[in-house]
Amino acid sequence: MKLGHYATMITSMYFDDIKDFINLEIGVKRFQGNMERFHFNPIPLDEYSRRFFPNIETFHIYDEYDDEIFDDGKIFKYVIWFLVEYPTYLKEKEAGNICKNIIYTEDDREKYGNTIPSEVSIIGHQCFYNCEELTTINIPTRVNKLWDFCFEGCSSLTSITIPPLVSFIGDECFNLCYSLKSINIPPLVTELGIRCFYGCSSLTSINIPLAVIEIGKDCFYGCSSLTNMSIDKVHFISENKIFMNEPVLISIEIPYNLQIINGKNIEKKNINEFIIPSSITMLGNSCFKECYSLSSINIPTTVSELGRKCFKWCSLKSINIPTTITTFGSSCFYRCGCTEELKKNERIPRDCFKKLHYRSTDETTDE
Missing domain, CATH: 3.80.10 (Leucine-rich repeat, LRR (right-handed beta-alpha superhelix))
Structure with missing residues (x-):
């Protein structure tokens, strides 16, 4: 089976270095002109490598600090892959650019409110810290990480649905959420952080997905209503007890x-x-x-x-x-x-x- 031009472009998108692109065209005559077919840069570029992609119209920025950014008249849109805060996203959107990874921070919440925008992919450190009036919240489907202390002290939060793409739940994420009665842990989560559900005294049941292999220190300490739990696949539990020494579980x-x-x-x-x-x-x-x-x-x-x-x-x-x-x-x-x-x-x-x-x-x- 021979690869056509389109299939070759798709394959070469996963190259890591400009040398790989050059060797492809040098080594196989029928693949000459592969880089000219790209209308975006599949890898970060510098002054040397930029000239091999003459027809780029959309420029991808992969690293905030290391990538060299070009504005040579042919580029009309930027795609930003590194993490940006929500105000930065709004600014880039107004300029016609695209942000792939957006974090909603505590400052953003104080400015824009408790409704998490649908474009957000990460909820930041202490984003809803001590929001005692918060009773429920909708997390957008694009969110894939809940950082440390994310909902700590949300004492009136009774329920929350975590989207299936979430793979990380940070330390003390739901610490002292006294009113939280139930919660779903998505199947991609592999670790429950330190004191993650500490003091969730109203939590009666929780599912622990098969992917979870680590439960952090004092993860369920103070969950005095927790009567149902399965940790079938867990193979590392913190040296400190994860359960409060109370007659419940x-x-x-x-x-x-x-x-x-x-x-x-x-x-x-x-x-x-x-x-x-x-x-x-x-x-x-x-x-x-x-x-x-x-x-x-x-x-x-x-x-x-x-x-x-x-x-x-x-x-x-x-x-x-x-x-x-x-x-x-x-x-x-x-x-x-x-x-x-x-x-x-x-x-x-x-x-x-x-x-x-x-x-x-x-x-x-x-x-």
């Missing part, structure tokens, strides 16, 4: 590809069910500490280690101890509901049933 399935469960990650006193996947090799320190409603648990044979205080103060009535477990942390079964039954297992060291006292002054005595 009663069941959670541990992501199948986590290798270690750390108690600080998922601490919830009234969780009554855990499904531990076979990828888990270790149950960390304090992993199920104070899970008062946890009555039974199945530990897969992939687990080889139980951390200190792992099941301390649990209300367990039944638990299996696979032979694969070779390391038992101190106090891992201290005041556990099935202590007497577990003591019959001679493989379990006796200090697993005793209170742990720290000799180091760096750690406090654990009661």
Whole structure:
């Protein structure tokens, strides 16, 4: 199959350097004149490369600082690819130019209002910070990023629909949105930032898309009404717990590809069910500490280690101890509901049933 002139133009649009365009025309005789067919510049140009594209009418500016801009009489329109603020977009639009990436900032909101213009692609840092009167908002379909603190402190915001193109939700984006009852997380989002939903006490359910692989520190801390959540595909959870230690979220399935469960990650006193996947090799320190409603648990044979205080103060009535477990942390079964039954297992060291006292002054005595 031979490429025609049009197909060659389409392919060469993805070249990175002027040398690639030159080599194409030198190497294949029938592709000579390829650059002359372009009416826009597919790559940034300088004085040298500009002469190879003599018929450009629309000039694309890719980088605000590095690109050289030409105004030699043949160009009648500019297409701006770097991020511009909304007033800049309005100015360029009036001049007949096109802006591809527009951010709506806090200053823009104060000047133009709470209605986000349809052309906007990014909602900026603290854009709606402490807008306590905001009850609902429409985010345009072009928006693909919500930056840090975007809606922080919007205490009257009850619902919000995030467009499907959004792939980034920043730190503390919905922090202290007390009235937020429900929210959809688009399928392109891969990370929920630090304290993203911190203090969203009215949030009752949330979908976590399969693309999400990271949940930030204290992401759901203070979500005292949250009773339903799936984190099936998550494989990194911040070292600090993402859930507030309150008796609300009663069941959670541990992501199948986590290798270690750390108690600080998922601490919830009234969780009554855990499904531990076979990828888990270790149950960390304090992993199920104070899970008062946890009555039974199945530990897969992939687990080889139980951390200190792992099941301390649990209300367990039944638990299996696979032979694969070779390391038992101190106090891992201290005041556990099935202590007497577990003591019959001679493989379990006796200090697993005793209170742990720290000799180091760096750690406090654990009661």
